[in-house]
Amino acid sequence: MSWVLVMPIAVPFATAVVAYLARNFPAGRWISVAGSALSLIVSALLMIAVLDQGVIAAQMSNWSAPFGITLVADYLSAVMVVITAITGLATAIYALGEIPESTERLGFHALFQTLIAGVTGAFLTGDLFNLYVWFEVMLIASFSLLVIGGGKERLDAGIKYVALNLVSTLVFLSGIGLLYGVTGTLNMADLRGAVAAAENQGLITVIAMMFMVGFGVKAAVFPLFFWLPASYHTPYFAISAVFAGLLTKVGVYALMRMFTLVFVGDVGFTHEILLWVSLLTMFTGVIGAAAQMDFRKILSFHIISQIGYMTLGLALYTPLALMGGVFYLVHHIIVKANLFFVAGLAKQYTGDTDLTRIGGLYKSAPLLAALFIIPAFSLAGFPPLSGFWAKYLIVKAAIELDYWFVAFVSLLVGLLTIYSMTKIWGYAFWKPHPEGYDPTPDRAPARVTTAMITPIAALAAMTIVIGFYPEPFVQFAQTAANQLLDPSDYVTTVLGVQP
Amino acid sequence: MESLTALIIGALTAASVYMMLTRSFMRFLFGLILLSNAVNLTIFASGRMTKGAPALVPYGADAPLGIVGNALPQALVLTAIVIGFGLLAFALALAFEAFRRTGTVDTDELRYAEPKEDAPK
Numbered sequence: 001m002s003w004v005l006v007m008p009i010a011v012p013f014a015t016a017v018v019a020y021l022a023r024n025f026p027a028g029r030w031i032s033v034a035g036s037a038l039s040l041i042v043s044a045l046l047m048i049a050v051l052d053q054g055v056i057a058a059q060m061s062n063w064s065a066p067f068g069i070t071l072v073a074d075y076l077s078a079v080m081v082v083i084t085a086i087t088g089l090a091t092a093i094y095a096l097g098e099i100p101e102s103t104e105r106l107g108f109h110a111l112f113q114t115l116i117a118g119v120t121g122a123f124l125t126g127d128l129f130n131l132y133v134w135f136e137v138m139l140i141a142s143f144s145l146l147v148i149g150g151g152k153e154r155l156d157a158g159i160k161y162v163a164l165n166l167v168s169t170l171v172f173l174s175g176i177g178l179l180y181g182v183t184g185t186l187n188m189a190d191l192r193g194a195v196a197a198a199e200n201q202g203l204i205t206v207i208a209m210m211f212m213v214g215f216g217v218k219a220a221v222f223p224l225f226f227w228l229p230a231s232y233h234t235p236y237f238a239i240s241a242v243f244a245g246l247l248t249k250v251g252v253y254a255l256m257r258m259f260t261l262v263f264v265g266d267v268g269f270t271h272e273i274l275l276w277v278s279l280l281t282m283f284t285g286v287i288g289a290a291a292q293m294d295f296r297k298i299l300s301f302h303i304i305s306q307i308g309y310m311t312l313g314l315a316l317y318t319p320l321a322l323m324g325g326v327f328y329l330v331h332h333i334i335v336k337a338n339l340f341f342v343a344g345l346a347k348q349y350t351g352d353t354d355l356t357r358i359g360g361l362y363k364s365a366p367l368l369a370a371l372f373i374i375p376a377f378s379l380a381g382f383p384p385l386s387g388f389w390a391k392y393l394i395v396k397a398a399i400e401l402d403y404w405f406v407a408f409v410s411l412l413v414g415l416l417t418i419y420s421m422t423k424i425w426g427y428a429f430w431k432p433h434p435e436g437y438d439p440t441p442d443r444a445p446a447r448v449t450t451a452m453i454t455p456i457a458a459l460a461a462m463t464i465v466i467g468f469y470p471e472p473f474v475q476f477a478q479t480a481a482n483q484l485l486d487p488s489d490y491v492t493t494v495l496g497v498q499p
Numbered sequence: 500m501e502s503l504t505a506l507i508i509g510a511l512t513a514a515s516v517y518m519m520l521t522r523s524f525m526r527f528l529f530g531l532i533l534l535s536n537a538v539n540l541t542i543f544a545s546g547r548m549t550k551g552a553p554a555l556v557p558y559g560a561d562a563p564l565g566i567v568g569n570a571l572p573q574a575l576v577l578t579a580i581v582i583g584f585g586l587l588a589f590a591l592a593l594a595f596e597a598f599r600r601t602g603t604v605d606t607d608e609l610r611y612a613e614p615k616e617d618a619p620k
Contacts, residue, residue: 129575136582143589147596155597157612159524159604162590166531167519169586173579174538180572181545234612 002058004049005071005124007042008081011035012117020110029096032109036089043085050078055493057126065494066187070126072494075480076326080123080253083333087245088116090455094341095238097451103149115141122250126494128176128186139165142247145239146231157231164217164227172214178207189494191262201265208263208270219251221311222280225304233296237344240296244303245337249329252310259314260484267317274315279409282308286416295343295353295428298420305413306332309394316397322481324393327474331386331466338375338459345452346428360433369429374460376421381414386466504544511537524594524604535583539576546572
């Protein structure tokens with residue numbers, strides 16, 4: 001069964017190599033699209049295998065666990081891999097319209113596919129050190145993608161992004177070293193038992209906090225999020241969409257994995273911290289967004305705010321809350337990537353992303369306006385869109401625990417999200433285009449706008465489908481949450497598989 | 500041996516934190532190099548230190564005889580060194596390019612991505 005697990009990683013890597021070789025030809029971009037489509041197919045096969053058999057694992061090079069590297073997919077991993085492939089395909093299509101040929105010649109598609117491979121690897125690995133390696137694959141690709149195309153803004157953003165991410169990686173790495181020193185193993189399934197059996201539980205909690213800081217920087221939680229609004233508004237829109245959709249979620253995924261599978265010895269302490277961190281993340285993010293006047297900066301701050309909901313699902317640590325967290329994760333990737341896509345097309349139409357300099361999109365691009373409404377209101381949590389169910393599950397979980405304050409903050413943040421979204425709507429779409437600022441709605445050729453609007457429409461359609469027909473998705477999230485809370489299947493599958 | 504290593508790790512970390520608190524991105528990177536070495540030493544030390552016992556299997560045997568050094572942390576550190584080297588090379592190239600384009604690596608003056616409120620647009 002191991003090929004099912006390996007293919008979602010191998011396909012983007014192979015595509016990266018071929019796309020790099022073909023970087024000087026127009027065929028290169030189509031190779032990227034075809035590779036992304038193939039990734040989606042193999043991810044779907046993985047999903048089918050997981051739905052069919054539950055948790056699946058494979059030992060690389062036939063080194064039996066816990067000594068070798070294990071690839072493992074439970075419901076959460078599988079859905080993350082599928083959603084990564086979907087975002088990847090959407091971005092590859094969007095890039096057809098946005099990315100100029102000069103950037104393609106620098107190897108844009110190869111870097112992009114490497115990024116997807118790194119993200120997928122992080123979701124599938126069952127080994128802590130291997131997780132670090134995937135993080136690095138993802139990071140180095142994201143560094144290059146952030147600054148590709150040049151310009152002072154991107155270099156400045158790149159420096160801040162690189163600096164803070166490198167520090168977080170080192171915190172994560174030293175956490176790995178210390179954890180290995182205490183337990184003598186790095187296999188995540190094996191660690192569960194080894195950590196529980198460790199003599200020095202105080203030290204384990206310290207290590208847990210190192211992991212929380214390391215992953216917290218990646219996930220951009222309060223107070224570690226400063227790199228995100230400093231950098232996400234500078235690269236190409238296709239890139240900021242894939243960053244916004246996927247990269248921070250890898251941090252959230254890693255938090256969810258480690259703090260349900262390994263660090264569960266002192267839930268009262270670690271998850272309590274996570275609870276307050278989540279609330280502050282939600283609140284500071286949304287307040288930060290309210291102060292911004294740039295399309296992408298507003299969206300960047302909203303990433304932070306929404307990350308809070310996901311970690312909140314983890315922090316509450318009940319089946320319902322985790323189910324909400326998983327549902328939120330999936331919903332958010334689709335919606336957030338889509339909003340950045342919309343911002344890119346809005347810039348194509350109006351020439352800027354500064355809300356005071358643009359306007360009139362409702363008149364000049366009614367289709368885009370309609371397609372903005374869907375993810376924007378889904379983000380804010382309006383029924384019947386996907387965000388409503390995500391928020392509903394989290395708030396309900398908080399109320400069941402009698403955490404009224406938590407529920408109150410969640411709803412308040414939702415309200416403030418509407419404020420930001422209506423601000424974008426009012427300035428970019430309704431207000432007439434201001435005098436003197438590039439009012440050329442049709443500068444882009446039809447080929448470009450078609451390539452850019454197709455993924456927007458597809459992701460918006462997915463938001464609507466999840467919204468109107470949430471039952472299978474909620475059930476899926478429920479199974480995923482149950483697997484997280486009771487990882488005995490995960491542990492036995494990993495440790496029991498004979499090569 | 501362990502206590503000496505711990506002292507070295509502590510000294511490296513202290514020096515790196517001092518370096519990383521400066522505004523200059525170059526000095527920040529030098530601090531990062533020190534920190535990455537401190538972390539590598541941490542991993543190495545956490546695999547327990549065995550003196551003068553290389554992890555070698557004698558000819559004809561299929562397992563090492565007696566107590567030998569733990570080979571896994573060495574493999575991990577090697578991986579971490581290689582990855583760290585790549586990342587630092589990229590970061591240095593980035594710093595150079597930023598200096599070439601903007602004439603500074605002072606992070607207080609690098610305000611292109613986030614201009615001050617009153618800065619002209």
